Structure formats: C-alpha cells, structure tokens
Amino acid sequence: MLKKLIQEIFPKVCGICGKISKSWICPKCYYKIKNELKFFAVKQKSFKIYFLGFYEKNIRKLLLRYKFGDSAYLSNLFIELIIKNSKLIQNIKQYDYIIPVPMFIKNKKVRGYNQTELIAKRIKERIDIEYCTDVLIKIKENKRQSTLNEKERIENVKNVYKIQNTEKIKNRDILLIDDIYTTGNTVKQCVKELKKAKVHRIDVFVIAKTR
Numbered sequence: 001m002l003k004k005l006i007q008e009i010f011p012k013v014c015g016i017c018g019k020i021s022k023s024w025i026c027p028k029c030y031y032k033i034k035n036e037l038k039f040f041a042v043k044q045k046s047f048k049i050y051f052l053g054f055y056e057k058n059i060r061k062l063l064l065r066y067k068f069g070d071s072a073y074l075s076n077l078f079i080e081l082i083i084k085n086s087k088l089i090q091n092i093k094q095y096d097y098i099i100p101v102p103m104f105i106k107n108k109k110v111r112g113y114n115q116t117e118l119i120a121k122r123i124k125e126r127i128d129i130e131y132c133t134d135v136l137i138k139i140k141e142n143k144r145q146s147t148l149n150e151k152e153r154i155e156n157v158k159n160v161y162k163i164q165n166t167e168k169i170k171n172r173d174i175l176l177i178d179d180i181y182t183t184g185n186t187v188k189q190c191v192k193e194l195k196k197a198k199v200h201r202i203d204v205f206v207i208a209k210t211r
C-alpha cells in the first residue's frame with residue numbers, strides 16, 4: 001500500500017531521457033544503450049580492466065545523472081545491465097572480494113551516497129561474492145579529478161587512499177570497482193595501496209572507460 005502510494009507520488013523516470021517511465025530506463029533509451037554495452041577486458045601494466053562500454057553517448061548521460069543528479073536509485077538499473085552481461089559475471093566470479101573505490105566521508109555525506117559503493121553492494125546482493133569497505137579508505141579530501149590537468153591529477157591522488165585490516169585480503173583475488181576510468185590515476189593509486197596487503201591478484205571493473 002505504502003509502496004504503491006510512493007510510486008504514484010514519485011513515478012519512475014528514465015535514467016537517460018528523464019521522461020516518466022515504467023522502469024529506470026524507457027524502451028527507446030534501452031534500445032539505444034543496448035548497442036553501446038558490451039564486454040571489454042583490457043590489459044594494463046599490472047592489472048586487467050573490465051568495462052561495459054565507452055564513456056560517451058548514452059552511457060555517459062546515465063553515469064552523469066547517477067553521479068551528480070541525486071539519483072542513487074539508478075544503481076538498480078546498473079545492476080540489471082551488469083547481470084545481463086554473462087561474460088562479465090563469469091569474470092567477476094573469479095574473485096574473492098570486490099572493493100569499491102572509497103569516497104572521503106564528508107563528500108559521501110554531501111552527496112548522500114557513494115555511487116561506486118552502491119554498485120558493488122548491488123553486485124554482492126546478486127552474485128555470491130564478498131564485498132568490503134573497511135580495507136581501502138580515503139583519508140583526505142582532494143579536488144575532483146575531472147577539473148584538473150594530467151600533471152595535477154597525478155599529484156591530486158597521492159597519499160589520499162590508505163589500507164587497513166590487511167589480513168582480510170592477503171593472498172586473495174581482489175576486484176576493485178569504480179564507475180569511470182579516464183586517465184586511471186585514481187585506480188592506479190588504489191591498486192598500489194591494495195598491493196601493500198600482499199594480495200594474490202588485483203584487477204579492476206568500471207562501468208565505462210574513455211577511449
């Protein structure tokens with residue numbers, strides 16, 4: 001009853017075009033984004049990176065709305081897109097732990113949610129995998145990477161991430177989760193930090209990557 005009432009007062013809107021829709025994406029937009037979503041696995045220097053599509057067109061629209069549009073509910077849409085990708089799921093299942101890139105506590109309070117943590121949580125709910133947010137933490141506030149140039153970006157993420165409870169992940173296979181991979185500085189710093197815990201293997205999953 002209450003759920004029905006809430007649904008009537010706040011009807012669902014499509015995460016891409018913003019029009020009222022029966023689900024978090026309207027059929028028209030789903031048809032468009034479907035062609036942009038695939039399974040990608042790219043080898044970087046010391047880790048593999050899995051992603052669903054390139055950070056452009058509808059995927060970009062959706063991620064921007066999710067991150068900056070006060071739209072935590074869109075994690076429900078992302079998990080559906082992830083679950084539909086059987087190759088990705090097979091790969092995720094090879095790991096012992098998924099760890100989201102953390103946010104600084106103050107920034108998380110301002111936004112109300114950590115978009116990456118929510119995605120990791122939804123993955124944990126749907127497939128049998130451990131998830132932890134108490135190993136990798138962010139200890140300092142820094143500027144938004146997208147506002148900086150390449151050189152500043154490298155400096156900006158130095159010494160802002162830290163690990164604790166390292167025993168938990170020692171000799172384990174870890175999948176680090178983030179939303180967008182651009183220059184990769186954030187992810188590289190987190191990987192570097194997690195390696196200090198003597199993990200067995202570490203790779204990365206992001207929703208989208210720039211070309």
Ligand SMILES: [Zn+2]
Pocket residue numbers: 014015016017018019025026027028029030
């Ligand atoms: Zn739409």
